[in-house]
Amino acid sequence: MVHTGSGYADSTSYNIQYDLPAQGCHTFVMFDSYGDGILYGWYKIYWNGVIIADYSGNFGNGKTSRFGSGCPAASETDAQNQTVVIRDPPKKYATPAPTTAFMWTTITFDDFETGWGNFKEGKLDASRVSKEKRGERTHIPSGTYAARIRDDSNSSQISQVRSYDVSIFSTLKVSFLFRMKSMDSDENFVLQISKDNAAYETIASWGIGEYENNQVYNESVEFGRGTANMMKIRFKCDASSIRHWIYIDNIFFEGKM
Numbered sequence: 001m002v003h004t005g006s007g008y009a010d011s012t013s014y015n016i017q018y019d020l021p022a023q024g025c026h027t028f029v030m031f032d033s034y035g036d037g038i039l040y041g042w043y044k045i046y047w048n049g050v051i052i053a054d055y056s057g058n059f060g061n062g063k064t065s066r067f068g069s070g071c072p073a074a075s076e077t078d079a080q081n082q083t084v085v086i087r088d089p090p091k092k093y094a095t096p097a098p099t100t101a102f103m104w105t106t107i108t109f110d111d112f113e114t115g116w117g118n119f120k121e122g123k124l125d126a127s128r129v130s131k132e133k134r135g136e137r138t139h140i141p142s143g144t145y146a147a148r149i150r151d152d153s154n155s156s157q158i159s160q161v162r163s164y165d166v167s168i169f170s171t172l173k174v175s176f177l178f179r180m181k182s183m184d185s186d187e188n189f190v191l192q193i194s195k196d197n198a199a200y201e202t203i204a205s206w207g208i209g210e211y212e213n214n215q216v217y218n219e220s221v222e223f224g225r226g227t228a229n230m231m232k233i234r235f236k237c238d239a240s241s242i243r244h245w246i247y248i249d250n251i252f253f254e255g256k257m
Contacts, residue, residue, distance in 0.1 A: 106253075
Protein backbone atom coordinates (compact mmCIF):
# COMPACT_ATOMS: atom_id res chain seq x y z
CA MET A 1 0.00 0.00 0.00
CA VAL A 2 1.45 3.35 -1.06
CA HIS A 3 -1.08 5.84 0.37
CA THR A 4 -4.17 5.70 2.55
CA GLY A 5 -6.59 8.18 4.14
CA SER A 6 -9.70 8.32 6.29
CA GLY A 7 -11.84 10.58 8.47
CA TYR A 8 -13.21 12.80 5.68
CA ALA A 9 -15.93 15.21 6.83
CA ASP A 10 -19.45 15.61 5.43
CA SER A 11 -20.27 18.53 3.11
CA THR A 12 -16.57 19.08 2.36
CA SER A 13 -14.50 19.00 -0.82
CA TYR A 14 -11.03 17.42 -0.90
CA ASN A 15 -8.36 17.70 -3.61
CA ILE A 16 -5.79 14.97 -2.84
CA GLN A 17 -2.65 14.59 -4.95
CA TYR A 18 -0.11 11.77 -4.98
CA ASP A 19 3.03 11.28 -7.07
CA LEU A 20 3.10 7.71 -8.37
CA PRO A 21 5.54 5.76 -10.56
CA ALA A 22 4.79 5.84 -14.29
CA GLN A 23 5.34 2.10 -14.61
CA GLY A 24 3.06 -0.50 -13.14
CA CYS A 25 -0.68 -0.85 -12.64
CA HIS A 26 -2.02 1.13 -9.68
CA THR A 27 -5.20 0.35 -7.76
CA PHE A 28 -7.38 2.93 -6.03
CA VAL A 29 -10.01 1.70 -3.58
CA MET A 30 -12.80 3.93 -2.29
CA PHE A 31 -14.31 2.31 0.83
CA ASP A 32 -17.45 3.53 2.61
CA SER A 33 -18.02 1.94 6.00
CA TYR A 34 -21.70 2.95 6.12
CA GLY A 35 -22.40 1.18 2.84
CA ASP A 36 -24.18 3.88 0.82
CA GLY A 37 -21.24 5.30 -1.15
CA ILE A 38 -21.16 9.08 -1.43
CA LEU A 39 -24.92 9.31 -1.48
CA TYR A 40 -25.17 13.05 -2.16
CA GLY A 41 -21.76 13.63 -3.71
CA TRP A 42 -19.13 12.21 -6.01
CA TYR A 43 -15.43 11.52 -6.52
CA LYS A 44 -13.18 11.59 -9.57
CA ILE A 45 -9.70 10.23 -10.25
CA TYR A 46 -7.39 12.11 -12.58
CA TRP A 47 -4.32 10.39 -14.07
CA ASN A 48 -1.95 12.71 -15.90
CA GLY A 49 -4.76 15.26 -16.19
CA VAL A 50 -7.30 12.79 -17.63
CA ILE A 51 -10.38 11.58 -15.75
CA ILE A 52 -10.18 7.80 -15.54
CA ALA A 53 -12.91 7.24 -12.91
CA ASP A 54 -16.03 9.21 -12.01
CA TYR A 55 -18.48 7.83 -9.45
CA SER A 56 -21.39 9.29 -7.50
CA GLY A 57 -24.43 8.25 -5.50
CA ASN A 58 -24.98 4.97 -3.72
CA PHE A 59 -22.26 2.54 -4.80
CA GLY A 60 -22.40 0.42 -1.64
CA ASN A 61 -19.29 -0.28 0.39
CA GLY A 62 -16.79 0.69 -2.26
CA LYS A 63 -15.37 1.01 -5.74
CA THR A 64 -12.05 -0.16 -7.17
CA SER A 65 -10.25 1.57 -10.06
CA ARG A 66 -7.05 0.45 -11.78
CA PHE A 67 -4.77 2.65 -13.87
CA GLY A 68 -1.17 3.00 -15.00
CA SER A 69 1.12 1.02 -17.29
CA GLY A 70 -0.80 -1.85 -18.85
CA CYS A 71 -4.16 -0.79 -17.40
CA PRO A 72 -7.12 0.49 -19.49
CA ALA A 73 -7.32 4.27 -19.96
CA ALA A 74 -3.90 4.78 -18.33
CA SER A 75 -1.07 7.06 -19.39
CA GLU A 76 2.58 5.95 -19.54
CA THR A 77 4.45 9.25 -19.56
CA ASP A 78 7.45 9.62 -17.29
CA ALA A 79 6.01 12.28 -14.98
CA GLN A 80 2.70 11.15 -13.52
CA ASN A 81 0.43 12.94 -11.11
CA GLN A 82 -2.75 11.39 -9.77
CA THR A 83 -5.38 13.68 -8.30
CA VAL A 84 -8.38 12.33 -6.44
CA VAL A 85 -11.26 14.79 -6.12
CA ILE A 86 -13.86 13.87 -3.52
CA ARG A 87 -16.99 15.94 -2.94
CA ASP A 88 -19.80 15.28 -0.49
CA PRO A 89 -21.94 18.45 -0.81
CA PRO A 90 -24.98 19.59 1.16
CA LYS A 91 -28.10 17.67 0.27
CA LYS A 92 -29.92 20.76 -1.00
CA TYR A 93 -28.42 23.35 -3.29
CA ALA A 94 -29.02 24.98 -6.63
CA THR A 95 -26.80 27.01 -8.91
CA PRO A 96 -24.29 28.50 -8.60
CA ALA A 97 -22.20 25.35 -8.11
CA PRO A 98 -18.41 25.31 -7.78
CA THR A 99 -16.86 25.56 -11.21
CA THR A 100 -14.17 23.12 -12.38
CA ALA A 101 -14.01 20.78 -9.43
CA PHE A 102 -10.41 19.88 -10.31
CA MET A 103 -9.33 23.46 -9.57
CA TRP A 104 -11.63 24.87 -6.90
CA THR A 105 -12.06 23.68 -3.32
CA THR A 106 -15.15 24.58 -1.32
CA ILE A 107 -14.27 26.29 1.95
CA THR A 108 -17.88 26.94 3.04
CA PHE A 109 -21.34 26.61 1.53
CA ASP A 110 -24.58 28.06 2.91
CA ASP A 111 -28.12 27.84 1.54
CA PHE A 112 -29.90 28.72 4.84
CA GLU A 113 -32.31 25.81 4.44
CA THR A 114 -31.68 24.41 7.92
CA GLY A 115 -30.30 27.46 9.72
CA TRP A 116 -27.64 30.16 9.52
CA GLY A 117 -24.84 27.68 8.90
CA ASN A 118 -21.46 29.43 8.78
CA PHE A 119 -23.02 32.87 9.25
CA LYS A 120 -23.93 34.69 12.45
CA GLU A 121 -27.59 34.79 13.34
CA GLY A 122 -29.05 38.01 11.96
CA LYS A 123 -30.23 40.90 14.10
CA LEU A 124 -32.91 43.54 13.45
CA ASP A 125 -32.15 44.24 9.77
CA ALA A 126 -30.83 40.80 8.81
CA SER A 127 -33.19 37.85 8.79
CA ARG A 128 -33.45 34.27 7.61
CA VAL A 129 -36.75 34.26 5.73
CA SER A 130 -38.96 31.56 4.23
CA LYS A 131 -41.03 31.64 1.06
CA GLU A 132 -43.79 30.09 3.14
CA LYS A 133 -44.16 33.43 4.92
CA ARG A 134 -46.78 35.73 3.47
CA GLY A 135 -45.22 38.22 1.06
CA GLU A 136 -41.92 36.33 0.66
CA ARG A 137 -42.91 33.50 -1.71
CA THR A 138 -41.71 35.16 -4.91
CA HIS A 139 -38.53 36.68 -3.49
CA ILE A 140 -36.48 33.67 -2.34
CA PRO A 141 -33.77 33.04 -5.01
CA SER A 142 -33.61 29.26 -4.48
CA GLY A 143 -35.17 26.63 -2.26
CA THR A 144 -37.35 27.58 0.72
CA TYR A 145 -35.07 29.86 2.77
CA ALA A 146 -32.68 32.75 2.13
CA ALA A 147 -30.92 35.48 4.06
CA ARG A 148 -32.44 38.97 3.78
CA ILE A 149 -30.71 42.27 4.57
CA ARG A 150 -32.27 45.74 4.48
CA ASP A 151 -31.78 49.43 5.39
CA ASP A 152 -28.30 50.75 6.38
CA SER A 153 -28.10 50.18 10.14
CA ASN A 154 -25.34 48.41 12.05
CA SER A 155 -27.34 45.20 11.71
CA SER A 156 -27.88 45.47 7.92
CA GLN A 157 -25.40 42.68 7.26
CA ILE A 158 -24.68 38.96 7.37
CA SER A 159 -21.15 37.91 8.30
CA GLN A 160 -19.43 34.60 8.84
CA VAL A 161 -19.04 33.42 12.42
CA ARG A 162 -15.29 32.91 12.15
CA SER A 163 -12.31 33.20 9.83
CA TYR A 164 -11.14 30.27 7.70
CA ASP A 165 -7.65 29.11 6.83
CA VAL A 166 -6.92 30.14 3.23
CA SER A 167 -3.13 29.90 3.39
CA ILE A 168 -2.91 27.08 0.84
CA PHE A 169 -4.78 29.04 -1.85
CA SER A 170 -3.60 31.72 -4.25
CA THR A 171 -7.05 32.78 -5.49
CA LEU A 172 -10.40 32.89 -3.71
CA LYS A 173 -13.94 33.13 -5.02
CA VAL A 174 -17.37 33.95 -3.61
CA SER A 175 -20.39 32.81 -5.65
CA PHE A 176 -24.02 33.43 -4.71
CA LEU A 177 -27.57 34.13 -5.86
CA PHE A 178 -29.35 37.38 -5.07
CA ARG A 179 -32.56 39.28 -5.69
CA MET A 180 -33.21 42.96 -4.95
CA LYS A 181 -36.63 44.32 -3.99
CA SER A 182 -37.64 48.02 -3.98
CA MET A 183 -34.03 49.23 -4.14
CA ASP A 184 -33.49 52.80 -5.43
CA SER A 185 -30.85 53.95 -7.91
CA ASP A 186 -28.59 55.36 -5.17
CA GLU A 187 -28.69 52.22 -3.03
CA ASN A 188 -26.59 49.05 -3.18
CA PHE A 189 -25.13 46.17 -1.25
CA VAL A 190 -21.50 45.10 -0.98
CA LEU A 191 -19.34 42.02 -0.47
CA GLN A 192 -16.56 42.54 2.07
CA ILE A 193 -13.67 40.44 3.35
CA SER A 194 -11.69 40.51 6.57
CA LYS A 195 -8.08 39.35 6.32
CA ASP A 196 -6.49 37.94 9.47
CA ASN A 197 -9.31 39.54 11.53
CA ALA A 198 -8.49 43.05 10.31
CA ALA A 199 -11.17 45.60 9.38
CA TYR A 200 -13.50 44.64 6.55
CA GLU A 201 -12.73 45.92 3.07
CA THR A 202 -15.18 46.09 0.17
CA ILE A 203 -14.26 44.05 -2.91
CA ALA A 204 -17.50 44.27 -4.97
CA SER A 205 -20.89 46.02 -5.00
CA TRP A 206 -24.25 45.63 -6.74
CA GLY A 207 -27.00 48.19 -7.29
CA ILE A 208 -29.78 49.44 -9.53
CA GLY A 209 -28.66 50.33 -13.04
CA GLU A 210 -26.52 47.36 -13.90
CA TYR A 211 -29.03 45.19 -12.04
CA GLU A 212 -32.81 45.37 -11.65
CA ASN A 213 -35.27 44.73 -8.86
CA ASN A 214 -37.19 41.44 -8.79
CA GLN A 215 -34.66 39.48 -10.86
CA VAL A 216 -32.49 36.59 -9.67
CA TYR A 217 -28.78 37.01 -10.43
CA ASN A 218 -25.97 34.47 -10.20
CA GLU A 219 -22.74 36.27 -9.29
CA SER A 220 -19.10 35.23 -8.76
CA VAL A 221 -16.25 37.38 -7.48
CA GLU A 222 -12.63 36.19 -7.71
CA PHE A 223 -9.81 37.87 -5.80
CA GLY A 224 -6.25 37.20 -4.72
CA ARG A 225 -5.36 36.00 -1.24
CA GLY A 226 -2.41 38.37 -0.89
CA THR A 227 -0.54 37.65 2.32
CA ALA A 228 -3.61 36.73 4.39
CA ASN A 229 -3.68 33.37 6.15
CA MET A 230 -7.22 33.63 7.55
CA MET A 231 -10.29 35.17 5.96
CA LYS A 232 -14.04 35.61 6.42
CA ILE A 233 -16.72 37.30 4.35
CA ARG A 234 -19.80 39.43 4.89
CA PHE A 235 -22.57 41.07 2.87
CA LYS A 236 -23.72 44.55 3.86
CA CYS A 237 -26.73 46.55 2.67
CA ASP A 238 -26.74 50.32 2.07
CA ALA A 239 -30.39 51.30 1.60
CA SER A 240 -32.66 54.00 3.01
CA SER A 241 -35.66 52.00 4.18
CA ILE A 242 -36.57 48.83 6.04
CA ARG A 243 -38.66 47.98 2.98
CA HIS A 244 -35.69 48.01 0.60
CA TRP A 245 -34.44 44.44 0.65
CA ILE A 246 -31.67 42.16 -0.63
CA TYR A 247 -32.20 38.38 -0.66
CA ILE A 248 -29.00 36.31 -0.73
CA ASP A 249 -28.77 32.55 -1.15
CA ASN A 250 -26.48 29.61 -2.01
CA ILE A 251 -23.20 31.21 -0.97
CA PHE A 252 -20.05 29.35 -1.98
CA PHE A 253 -16.70 30.47 -0.58
CA GLU A 254 -13.97 28.67 -2.56
CA GLY A 255 -10.22 28.59 -3.04
CA LYS A 256 -7.81 27.63 -5.81
CA MET A 257 -4.12 26.78 -5.46
